[in-house]
Amino acid sequence: MAANFWLSSHCNQWLLDREEIQLERQRDYQYLKEEDYKKIHIFFINFIQALGEHLKLRQQVIATATLYYKRFYSRNSLKSIDSLLMAPTCTYLAHKTEECGVISNTRFTAGCNAVVKNKFSFAFPGEQFPYRMTQVLECEFFLLEMMDCCLIVYHPYRPLTQYVADLGMEDAILPIAWRILNDSLRTDVSLIYPPYQIALAAIYMACVIQQKDSKQWFADLSVDMDKVLEITQEILQLYELWKSYDERTEICSILSRAPKPKVRPTSATPGQTPSPVPPES
Amino acid sequence: MQKYEKLEKIGEGTYGTVFKAKHKETHEIVALKRVRLDEDDEGIPSSALREICILKELKHKNIVRLHDVMHSERRLTLVFEYCDQDLKKYFDSCQGEVDAAVVKLLRGLAFCHSRNVLHRDLKPQNLLINKDGELKLADFGLARAFGIPVRCYSAEVVTLWYRPPDVLMGAKLYSTSIDMWSAGCIFAEMANGGRPLFPGNDIDDQLRRILSPPSEETWPNAVKLPDYKDFSNIQGGAVSFAVVVPKLSAAGRDLLQKLLVLNPAHRISAEDAMRHPFFADLSPSFRA
Numbered sequence: 001m002a003a004n005f006w007l008s009s010h011c012n013q014w015l016l017d018r019e020e021i022q023l024e025r026q027r028d029y030q031y032l033k034e035e036d037y038k039k040i041h042i043f044f045i046n047f048i049q050a051l052g053e054h055l056k057l058r059q060q061v062i063a064t065a066t067l068y069y070k071r072f073y074s075r076n077s078l079k080s081i082d083s084l085l086m087a088p089t090c091t092y093l094a095h096k097t098e099e100c101g102v103i104s105n106t107r108f109t110a111g112c113n114a115v116v117k118n119k120f121s122f123a124f125p126g127e128q129f130p131y132r133m134t135q136v137l138e139c140e141f142f143l144l145e146m147m148d149c150c151l152i153v154y155h156p157y158r159p160l161t162q163y164v165a166d167l168g169m170e171d172a173i174l175p176i177a178w179r180i181l182n183d184s185l186r187t188d189v190s191l192i193y194p195p196y197q198i199a200l201a202a203i204y205m206a207c208v209i210q211q212k213d214s215k216q217w218f219a220d221l222s223v224d225m226d227k228v229l230e231i232t233q234e235i236l237q238l239y240e241l242w243k244s245y246d247e248r249t250e251i252c253s254i255l256s257r258a259p260k261p262k263v264r265p266t267s268a269t270p271g272q273t274p275s276p277v278p279p280e281s
Numbered sequence: 282m283q284k285y286e287k288l289e290k291i292g293e294g295t296y297g298t299v300f301k302a303k304h305k306e307t308h309e310i311v312a313l314k315r316v317r318l319d320e321d322d323e324g325i326p327s328s329a330l331r332e333i334c335i336l337k338e339l340k341h342k343n344i345v346r347l348h349d350v351m352h353s354e355r356r357l358t359l360v361f362e363y364c365d366q367d368l369k370k371y372f373d374s375c376q377g378e379v380d381a382a383v384v385k386l387l388r389g390l391a392f393c394h395s396r397n398v399l400h401r402d403l404k405p406q407n408l409l410i411n412k413d414g415e416l417k418l419a420d421f422g423l424a425r426a427f428g429i430p431v432r433c434y435s436a437e438v439v440t441l442w443y444r445p446p447d448v449l450m451g452a453k454l455y456s457t458s459i460d461m462w463s464a465g466c467i468f469a470e471m472a473n474g475g476r477p478l479f480p481g482n483d484i485d486d487q488l489r490r491i492l493s494p495p496s497e498e499t500w501p502n503a504v505k506l507p508d509y510k511d512f513s514n515i516q517g518g519a520v521s522f523a524v525v526v527p528k529l530s531a532a533g534r535d536l537l538q539k540l541l542v543l544n545p546a547h548r549i550s551a552e553d554a555m556r557h558p559f560f561a562d563l564s565p566s567f568r569a
Contacts, residue, residue: 004396009337096330102323137324141352144325144333149350151334 005194009150016074016191027077031259037078038241040258042186043123043251044083045069049185050119051091054111055103059182063155065094066185071147074191079259081139084124085131088112089139097151105133122248123255155190156181156199163196163203167217177206180235187234193227201231284351285313285360297329301363311348312364316357325357328422333359335398335421343389345409345419364409364417368467371410372475379471379533384560385416386464391551393418394457400424403463404440405470441484442466442477446491447545449484451508458545461554465540472529472537485510491543500544532559 005011028037045066052062068090072081088108095103103111112129144151160181164174180202184190189198200223207214218225285302288310292299297316304311316329336347349360368382386408393400400407402423409417445462448455469478481487488510503509522534529537536559539549549557 004338007338007396092324093330096323096325096327097334099327102327105323137318140324141357144350145352149333149337149347151330152338 005154005196008152008154009148010152010154011194013148013150014071014153014191015194018188018192021074021188021191024075024077027079028259032254032257035241036254036257039245039247039251039254040078040083041070041073042238042241043247043255044087045186046247047084047087047115047120048091049182051088051111051115054115055091055095055108057091057095057100058098060155060157061094061098061100062091063157063185064098064153065090067153067155067190068094068143068147070188070191072143074188075146077259079261081142082261084129085135085139086143088129088131089136089143092136093140093143093151108136109133123251125252154195156184156195156202159196159199160202163199167203167214169207169212169214172210172212173203173206176209177202180205183238184231184235187238189231189234193231197223197227198231201228201235204228205232205235285311287313310363312361314359314361316359318355318357329357329359331424332421335424339393339396339398339421341389341392342415343385343417344392345417361419362411362417364411364419366410368405368408368410368416368471369475372405372471379468379529380560380563382416382471383464383468384555384563386418386467387551387555389416389418390457390460390464391555393424394460394551398424399455399457400460400463402440403460403467404443405467405475408467441487442480444487445545445548446488446543447503447506449488449491449508450503450506450510452506452545455545457550458548461540461548461551462545464551464554465537468533468537468540469526469529472526472533474528478525484508491541499547503544530559532557532561535559 025034025037032040048065048069049062052059052065065087069083069087072086072090073083092103092108109129109132112131116124116127116129157178160177161174164170164177167173177199181198184198184202189201200218200221203214204218206212218228284305286305288301288303290298291301291312297314300313300315302311302313303309316326318325333347333350336344340346345364346362347359348362351358351360371382390400390403398421400418400421400423402420403418407418407420409419411417443463443466445455445459448459466478470476479487479490481490522529522538526534526537536549536554536557539557540554542548
């Protein structure tokens with residue numbers, strides 16, 4: 001679908017203003033510093049990545065799940081639905097929309113459990129994955145509705161490979177730029193900028209790291225370099241944040257300060273609690 | 282759900298019941314497709330999801346419009362624009378207007394294909410006609426967005442009678458040509474007043490009905506298909522189109538021939554078919 005991004009719902013309905021996103025987050029900033037708010041989403045996107053890898057999903061599916069997650073919380077408070085339910089729900093829906101068939105419910109919940117226990121026990125000590133499949137399926141509805149059924153999304157990976165081929169620097173640039181794109185999923189760039197610009201920013205950064213000269217190539221493209229540099233800045237901010245942040249020791253206390261849905265099941269009674277609170281309209 | 286008043290059941294779709302309904306305030310008539318959701322199952326069925334996400338991207342006068350998606354307790358309802366009848370029922374009343382109906386079908390298809398969507402299940406039952414006589418492609422439950430790197434698709438698509446020979450022989454790589462063959466079958470069916478062109482009983486019977494057997498020079502890759510069958514010694518091949526569609530003009534037969542090319546690589550595209558001389562008598566607005 002690469003040729004038709006400009007006519008897509010992604011382009012026409014889901015490229016958001018930075019101000020608009022910030023405004024929505026004011027509710028959550030009453031409880032959390034902006035930086036901690038970011039850390040919460042980084043944590044749950046790490047969760048989506050780990051769950052995807054556990055279920056052996058392609059990176060494309062993981063990226064789609066991540067974008068669904070970002071879209072949901074760009075319009076909703078952390079209070080509306082527990083991220084620990086929303087993150088796997090995004091994976092579940094992305095798996096279907098990316099035409100990978102259906103994951104059996106048993107395999108899916110077992111995957112969630114394994115990831116909570118093996119990868120993220122530092123955040124949920126002694127806990128199991130607290131939700132049941134019926135809750136994931138219910139949450140899937142809210143997600144679909146909140147996104148206004150816009151499920152086809154575009155990612156920077158394909159433009160990246162095309163640009164790098166044109167630049168003729170596959171070996172030097174592609175692996176690093178690809179990793180930068182994976183990292184960029186943890187920022188807001190995919191909510192704000194079209195995928196091709198994000199791909200260009202990743203190439204730009206990879207060229208700097210590898211000390212490759214791409215000035216002329218960028219000049220010939222006649223793209224809006226200001227946008228590319230804005231994206232670069234946002235990704236660099238993420239790297240800056242990572243330098244002085246240890247998720248394993250800090251996330252528990254951040255999560256404890258986060259606004260929560262009225263009901264969150266505890267692992268003592270999995271699935272015995274009422275449904276998640278619907279998103280505020 | 283309370284927004285609409287149910288009027289009558291229209292039919293059973295691929296994944297749910299379809300009702301005619303009226304918006305309580307605007308009195309707009311719509312079609313409600315109710316999706317059954319089984320407890321502890323896959324959640325929203327993939328076919329419904331496919332239809333939702335593809336129709337969200339396709340807004341065109343020849344493609345049925347998805348107005349809304351509603352959900353309530355374990356049930357999903359898709360709200361579509363209402364169309365009075367499908368092409369099957371319309372056949373009787375459209376004599377002499379075959380060209381107008383076909384060009385609308387091609388226009389809808391050209392739009393899908395330009396947005397990289399394959400319908401994959403074209404048949405008269407999936408072509409709806411609204412009260413203004415506009416033709417709409419519907420039922421995108423099997424449709425598929427295709428990317429640039431060609432992927433392997435399921436060979437079990439398209440209702441048998443409208444399935445192209447390459448797919449019948451197990452081709453898993455196909456593109457827009459799959460819909461063009463189906464369009465050709467539907468075109469002939471319309472020209473014959475609703476008599477299906479190739480009403481096969483099974484895959485072999487279907488292949489036997491398809492006119493001339495593939496030859497080495499017109500379709501060299503046919504032998505490489507997974508379920509290739511040698512039909513070179515079958516009787517009755519190479520039937521003339523003048524016999525198959527006697528009521529169709531020479532230009533119409535020429536277009537049909539270009540749609541029903543065995544080799545998918547040589548089948549005409551929707552865009553090119555719309556410019557065929559068969560449509561020369563239609564006002565230019567039809568082809569826009």
